[in-house]
Amino acid sequence: MLHIWAALLPTILAFASAQNNGKGGATYSQVTTVSVAGLGPTPTIEDSPVPTQTTVAVAPNARSYQLNSSFEIADKPAARTFDWTISAQYGAPDGYNRSHTTINGQMPGPLVEANEGDTLAFNLLNALPNDTVSIHWHGMFQNGTAFMDSVPGVTQCPIQGGKSFTYQFKVTQYGTYWYHSHSGAQYTDGLFGPLIIHSGDDPLVRGTDFDSEQVILLNDWYHDESSTIVEGLLSVDGYKGTTAAPSPQSGLMRTRTTSAIE
Numbered sequence: 001m002l003h004i005w006a007a008l009l010p011t012i013l014a015f016a017s018a019q020n021n022g023k024g025g026a027t028y029s030q031v032t033t034v035s036v037a038g039l040g041p042t043p044t045i046e047d048s049p050v051p052t053q054t055t056v057a058v059a060p061n062a063r064s065y066q067l068n069s070s071f072e073i074a075d076k077p078a079a080r081t082f083d084w085t086i087s088a089q090y091g092a093p094d095g096y097n098r099s100h101t102t103i104n105g106q107m108p109g110p111l112v113e114a115n116e117g118d119t120l121a122f123n124l125l126n127a128l129p130n131d132t133v134s135i136h137w138h139g140m141f142q143n144g145t146a147f148m149d150s151v152p153g154v155t156q157c158p159i160q161g162g163k164s165f166t167y168q169f170k171v172t173q174y175g176t177y178w179y180h181s182h183s184g185a186q187y188t189d190g191l192f193g194p195l196i197i198h199s200g201d202d203p204l205v206r207g208t209d210f211d212s213e214q215v216i217l218l219n220d221w222y223h224d225e226s227s228t229i230v231e232g233l234l235s236v237d238g239y240k241g242t243t244a245a246p247s248p249q250s251g252l253m254r255t256r257t258t259s260a261i262e
């Protein structure tokens with residue numbers, strides 16, 4: 001099944017968006033959602049019988065994927081703790097209303113910034129009514145902490161509804177990474193986000209080589225929830241008559257998180 005879904009991997013790009021040494025007065029357009037035309041029928045708003053909605057308020061600046069210009073890039077290891085509640089929320093990023101799997105009400109999840117050498121702790125609460133959760137920190141070496149790698153049934157038990165689990169590990173590398181659910185194909189419901197690890201060894205220096213950095217997150221977007229798609233793909237008849245990987249209805253491109261409450 002993982003092979004089928006490999007075709008659906010969202011892609012994260014982070015880049016230094018201006019390289020003008022502060023002289024040029026660059027502007028940054030804030031694209032929130034972009035749906036790609038010509039990929040199937042016009043989306044319609046539909047009701048779907050999914051989870052109880054708990055609306056979560058999030059400060060607007062916590063939604064940005066622009067790297068924090070005040071973030072101190074240092075060789076001094078720090079402990080960083082994040083409290084994340086995983087819940088189901090409705091939203092219509094391409095005009096089609098469907099349930100998303102969110103982190104603190106955000107879809108995709110919040111930008112995480114850390115320094116090489118930091119120890120990260122994520123206190124997860126699974127507030128999904130009917131689904132288990134796990135989060136994989138894609139590309140992290142997890143040297144000595146394999147049980148934080150998040151493969152349900154292999155390195156950990158799935159986190160059940162109403163239960164908590166703390167992922168804690170040391171980062172010993174730097175660069176542009178992402179995290180995502182490792183439960184079924186749940187990441188296609190929105191449970192993924194950017195993970196940026198800074199280092200004093202980074203050859204490009206903020207304020208010298210560039211002014212600011214912006215994550216742009218691209219992902220395939222399906223109107224059906226992953227549970228429906230996977231159930232179909234694993235059945236004799238397939239999903240919509242085929243066991244081939246389905247084409248998405250939209251492509252989303254974002255510089256910040258979105259949610260139903262905006």
Ligand SMILES: *[C@@H]1O[C@H](CO)[C@@H](O)[C@H](O)[C@H]1NC(C)=O
Binds near residue numbers: 091092
């Ligand atoms: C999306 O669907 C849910 C569930 O039916 C509903 O509660 C919500 O109001 C809908 N949102 C919009 C914007 O239509």
Ligand SMILES: *[C@@H]1O[C@H](CO)[C@@H](O)[C@H](O)[C@H]1NC(C)=O
Binds near residue numbers: 049051052129
């Ligand atoms: C959760 O699963 C139960 C049992 O299958 C079902 O009756 C219920 O409707 C589901 N709840 C939601 C919110 O999907």
Ligand SMILES: *[C@@H]1O[C@H](CO)[C@@H](O)[C@H](O)[C@H]1NC(C)=O
Binds near residue numbers: 061062070071
């Ligand atoms: C940006 O970094 C500063 C310094 O660490 C911190 O105080 C502030 O809360 C951060 N802002 C956001 C939006 O995370």
Ligand SMILES: *[C@@H]1O[C@H](CO)[C@@H](O)[C@H](O)[C@H]1NC(C)=O
Binds near residue numbers: 143144
């Ligand atoms: C993993 O950690 C051990 C113990 O600290 C160390 O000896 C080893 O070199 C590390 N391996 C890698 C690939 O970093």
